[in-house]
Amino acid sequence: MKPIxxxxxxGALSLAAHSQTAEEAMFIKGLYQQAxxxxxxxxxxxxxxEEAGPRLAGSEGDAKGVRWxxxxxxxxxxxxxxxxxxxxxxxxxxxxxxxCVQGKQERTLRITALGGSVGTPGGDKGAGVTAKVIxxxxxxxxxxxxxxxxGNIAFFNEPMDPxxxxxxxxxxxxxxxxxxxxxxxxxxxxxxxLVRSLTHRQDDFPHTGAMAYEEEVTKIPxxxxxxxxxxxxxGELKKNPSLQVHYVLxxxxxxxxxxxxxxxxxxxxxxxxxxxxxxxxxxxWDLGTxxxxxxxxxxxxxxxxxxxxxxxYQPRHTLRIVLFANEEFGLEGARDYATSGLEAGRHHIAGVxxxxxxxxxxxxxxxxxxxxxHPEIIEALNTLMSPYGxxxxxxxxxxxxxxxITDEGAILMGYRGDSQRYFxxxxxxxxxIASVHPRELELGSASIAALIYYLDKTL
Amino acid sequence: MKPIxxxxxxGALSLAAHSQTAEEAMFIKGLYQQAxxxxxxxxxxxxxxEEAGPRLAGSEGDAKGVRWxxxxxxxxxxxxxxxxxxxxxxxxxxxxxxxCVQGKQERTLRITALGGSVGTPGGDKGAGVTAKVIxxxxxxxxxxxxxxxxGNIAFFNEPMDPxxxxxxxxxxxxxxxxxxxxxxxxxxxxxxxLVRSLTHRQDDFPHTGAMAYEEEVTKIPxxxxxxxxxxxxxGELKKNPSLQVHYVLxxxxxxxxxxxxxxxxxxxxxxxxxxxxxxxxxxxWDLGTxxxxxxxxxxxxxxxxxxxxxxxYQPRHTLRIVLFANEEFGLEGARDYATSGLEAGRHHIAGVxxxxxxxxxxxxxxxxxxxxxHPEIIEALNTLMSPYGxxxxxxxxxxxxxxxITDEGAILMGYRGDSQRYFxxxxxxxxxIASVHPRELELGSASIAALIYYLDKTL
Numbered sequence: 001m002k003p004i005x006x007x008x009x010x011g012a013l014s015l016a017a018h019s020q021t022a023e024e025a026m027f028i029k030g031l032y033q034q035a036x037x038x039x040x041x042x043x044x045x046x047x048x049x050e051e052a053g054p055r056l057a058g059s060e061g062d063a064k065g066v067r068w069x070x071x072x073x074x075x076x077x078x079x080x081x082x083x084x085x086x087x088x089x090x091x092x093x094x095x096x097x098x099x100c101v102q103g104k105q106e107r108t109l110r111i112t113a114l115g116g117s118v119g120t121p122g123g124d125k126g127a128g129v130t131a132k133v134i135x136x137x138x139x140x141x142x143x144x145x146x147x148x149x150x151g152n153i154a155f156f157n158e159p160m161d162p163x164x165x166x167x168x169x170x171x172x173x174x175x176x177x178x179x180x181x182x183x184x185x186x187x188x189x190x191x192x193x194l195v196r197s198l199t200h201r202q203d204d205f206p207h208t209g210a211m212a213y214e215e216e217v218t219k220i221p222x223x224x225x226x227x228x229x230x231x232x233x234x235g236e237l238k239k240n241p242s243l244q245v246h247y248v249l250x251x252x253x254x255x256x257x258x259x260x261x262x263x264x265x266x267x268x269x270x271x272x273x274x275x276x277x278x279x280x281x282x283x284x285w286d287l288g289t290x291x292x293x294x295x296x297x298x299x300x301x302x303x304x305x306x307x308x309x310x311x312x313y314q315p316r317h318t319l320r321i322v323l324f325a326n327e328e329f330g331l332e333g334a335r336d337y338a339t340s341g342l343e344a345g346r347h348h349i350a351g352v353x354x355x356x357x358x359x360x361x362x363x364x365x366x367x368x369x370x371x372x373x374h375p376e377i378i379e380a381l382n383t384l385m386s387p388y389g390x391x392x393x394x395x396x397x398x399x400x401x402x403x404x405i406t407d408e409g410a411i412l413m414g415y416r417g418d419s420q421r422y423f424x425x426x427x428x429x430x431x432x433i434a435s436v437h438p439r440e441l442e443l444g445s446a447s448i449a450a451l452i453y454y455l456d457k458t459l
Numbered sequence: 460m461k462p463i464x465x466x467x468x469x470g471a472l473s474l475a476a477h478s479q480t481a482e483e484a485m486f487i488k489g490l491y492q493q494a495x496x497x498x499x500x501x502x503x504x505x506x507x508x509e510e511a512g513p514r515l516a517g518s519e520g521d522a523k524g525v526r527w528x529x530x531x532x533x534x535x536x537x538x539x540x541x542x543x544x545x546x547x548x549x550x551x552x553x554x555x556x557x558x559c560v561q562g563k564q565e566r567t568l569r570i571t572a573l574g575g576s577v578g579t580p581g582g583d584k585g586a587g588v589t590a591k592v593i594x595x596x597x598x599x600x601x602x603x604x605x606x607x608x609x610g611n612i613a614f615f616n617e618p619m620d621p622x623x624x625x626x627x628x629x630x631x632x633x634x635x636x637x638x639x640x641x642x643x644x645x646x647x648x649x650x651x652x653l654v655r656s657l658t659h660r661q662d663d664f665p666h667t668g669a670m671a672y673e674e675e676v677t678k679i680p681x682x683x684x685x686x687x688x689x690x691x692x693x694g695e696l697k698k699n700p701s702l703q704v705h706y707v708l709x710x711x712x713x714x715x716x717x718x719x720x721x722x723x724x725x726x727x728x729x730x731x732x733x734x735x736x737x738x739x740x741x742x743x744w745d746l747g748t749x750x751x752x753x754x755x756x757x758x759x760x761x762x763x764x765x766x767x768x769x770x771x772y773q774p775r776h777t778l779r780i781v782l783f784a785n786e787e788f789g790l791e792g793a794r795d796y797a798t799s800g801l802e803a804g805r806h807h808i809a810g811v812x813x814x815x816x817x818x819x820x821x822x823x824x825x826x827x828x829x830x831x832x833h834p835e836i837i838e839a840l841n842t843l844m845s846p847y848g849x850x851x852x853x854x855x856x857x858x859x860x861x862x863x864i865t866d867e868g869a870i871l872m873g874y875r876g877d878s879q880r881y882f883x884x885x886x887x888x889x890x891x892i893a894s895v896h897p898r899e900l901e902l903g904s905a906s907i908a909a910l911i912y913y914l915d916k917t918l
Contacts, residue, residue: 162898200898389877420819420899424896437883
């Protein structure tokens with residue numbers, strides 16, 4: 001956490017600076033009023049979710065998302081709108097079902113394939129995996145019980161830490177199970193993996209999300225299981241350690257597919273070759289319609305510059321909206337953008353990402369060097385934006401996409417909305433427009449607009 | 460808004476004070492961990508909503524709420540639990556329905572009687588009110604169109620200001636229509652009043668809430684109408700200014716009834732006659748189960764002291780949980796408590812109220828004199844509680860209930876959770892447990908516990 005801001009700097013400001021600050025404050029107030037009154041971002045998001053639907057990289061929905069973004073941005077009068085073709089990994093889900101088998105009785109388990117998993121043997125039409133289940137709660141437990149896994153299903157059941165205030169931190173802490181659990185278990189001879197869904201909620205919605213296999217380790221099929229079913233299964237295993245689970249996953253690789261980054265550019269009047277980017281990712285998981293992850297980032301980015309445009313602002317630096325391809329499945333869009341998204345002679349001076357959902361504003365994450373070199377800018381931002389809930393100016397990164405940019409000195413920042421609800425919906429069938437609060441979303445758009453405005457004026 | 464906190468004070472702290480702060484920070488961290496891990500407040504709230512249900516003052520549900528509170532508090536081991544009998548106004552809703560009549564066609568209007576309204580003539584079994592509708596948008600519009608109201612229904616349709624960040628401020632600004640619109644319209648000869656629901660949401664849920672009649676003005680029946688139907692009706696009136704609305708309200712006064720404040724006391728070790736109160740109100744509106752308004756305040760208050768008790772804390776001052784009777788219908792519980800809730804020789808030194816719903820913590824409202832006299836305490840609170848989202852230490856009041864306390868020098872404070880969602884549910888059928896986010900609720904309880912802890916140690 002950033003140290004608390006001092007008043008002393010404000011006391012040292014010249015009167016001219018004070019006068020400027022009053023204008024800036026009024027301009028920023030206008031951005032928030034426009035966002036809250038018009039709710040354009042919310043309308044865009046509802047439209048994206050309805051028109052394109054789920055946008056798994058390489059899928060038809062992904063292509064629809066790209067078309068939607070180009071068509072919508074084309075109406076806004078920026079300098080140019082274009083796409084950067086990106087070749088992406090395309091994986092598809094197929095059938096999925098699970099049951100717990102106790103004698104002759106079966107109980108459905110709500111599961112969903114983790115992204116990138118192989119299917120069970122025979123895929124959609126095969127017999128699936130049937131085996132005993134070994135519950136693993138944490139890394140130490142894996143080391144202790146690994147020898148029991150041969151021929152069995154590893155059931156990774158470490159809950160997200162309830163004690164952490166920022167749910168993203170709790171997600172990060174428990175995330176190893178989903179990301180790497182399959183290969184960890186396969187090293188011990190496990191034949192399948194069930195992973196407790198990464199959420200603090202107790203509910204019936206299994207969470208998907210990317211996983212990866214280590215090279216030269218047997219690839220075993222991996223599924224997320226809802227927290228309610230994880231709790232139930234854990235309880236049953238205590239009563240009957242020999243019970244069996246059967247599950248079928250039809251998921252499979254489709255191959256490489258065409259997608260694109262969508263870019264809208266607004267040319268700067270003074271420093272056209274210095275580029276400030278605001279971005280989110282267009283792809284989503286396939287269970288919901290990606291309203292939170294990351295439709296929110298898409299419309300935050302679009303609306304931030306649209307608010308400035310409507311307000312009659314003329315940027316000094318070139319401002320860009322970048323809607324990245326395939327964040328969920330390998331960051332291919334962000335990597336391609338970072339290496340070849342800008343013409344020779346141009347460079348990025350700043351980037352801000354929104355990929356943490358539509359919670360009401362708490363603040364921004366900014367790089368440590370910027371805190372050290374420009375405490376006065378952070379102080380001014382805090383003064384200007386604290387009336388709107390932006391009071392947390394932490395030291396940290398931007399996000400997975402914008403974080404790929406390596407231009408020297410670029411200030412890479414992340415929008416931080418309130419995190420409590422994000423993982424209720426994240427990577428589930430519930431990630432849809434109903435999960436988004438219109439005013440909270442709009443406050444985010446205006447906050448990002450205000451940040452870009454002040455930095456464009458100041459840098 | 461409070462000015463931003465300086466670092467300079469911290470720099471001036473002695474080493475001893477620093478050491479104390481580290482202990483305090485650790486203790487407060489433990490309060491949050493206990494709350495988030497155990498979620499006792501959420502379990503209590505779900506239980507209150509299920510066991511007692513809606514708790515309109517004087518109703519059977521209200522009595523159930525009192526019993527639930529006494530029984531639950533009795534299990535917690537405080538020094539004593541007792542009730543203070545309060546006589547309350549008892550009003551009941553009865554039948555309610557509305558239609559817009561266009562020629563031979565009718566369209567249902569989603570309406571609900573405002574609390575305290577008279578019924579339409581004949582009540583449940585009468586013919587109701589049928590009349591033309593005059594739309595009034597704002598006070599100036601009332602002055603301009605008042606002469607059109609004779610014999611007609613006044614339709615107060617000023618929306619909540621979307622531009623205000625704190626939704627409570629927008630509620631306050633538009634609230635005159637609900638509170639006083641009936642008498643304002645009756646002065647011009649109106650025969651009925653429809654009031655746009657006080658929410659930023661566009662939905663189908665009419666909002667109730669207290670209204671009052673001026674003396675010597677004809678009492679006309681008043682109903683809230685959902686925002687969707689208000690928008691629809693406004694559109695129809697533009698096309699057909701002579702259309703009629705028909706509505707029936709069976710609401711009526713029942714008379715005086717018995718209720719009670721429920722009080723749990725935890726005797727202080729050093730200053731037993733100096734009392735710090737934490738409170739919310741037990742009564743609710745009858746459409747939902749009052750999870751937000753104010754079941755949240757009830758369990759915030761209970762859990763705040765319960766967290767301290769579980770942590771082994773021994774208060775220096777006497778701490779009290781006060782669950783007030785009948786906030787919604789006249790503050791009778793709070794008034795009785797303020798005048799005779801304490802034994803002779805004792806007085807209140809502080810009170811904190813939670814009556815703004817279960818949003819994630821933003822901070823607290825504290826009286827202006829306390830900001831002026833004790834900036835170092837506010838500074839310390841900010842330092843201790845900003846990791847948990849409490850960064851707003853505004854100058855202002857506590858709330859309607861605790862605000863009745865007039866003991867000299869008492870510090871009356873209000874918990875401030877994020878306000879964006881509160882009026883989505885407030886006074887509607889949607890004010891139920893599903894509207895409450897467990898972690899956001901728990902963060903509120905821990906924040907109030909932390910505030911009380913620090914003030915008890917410091918004052």
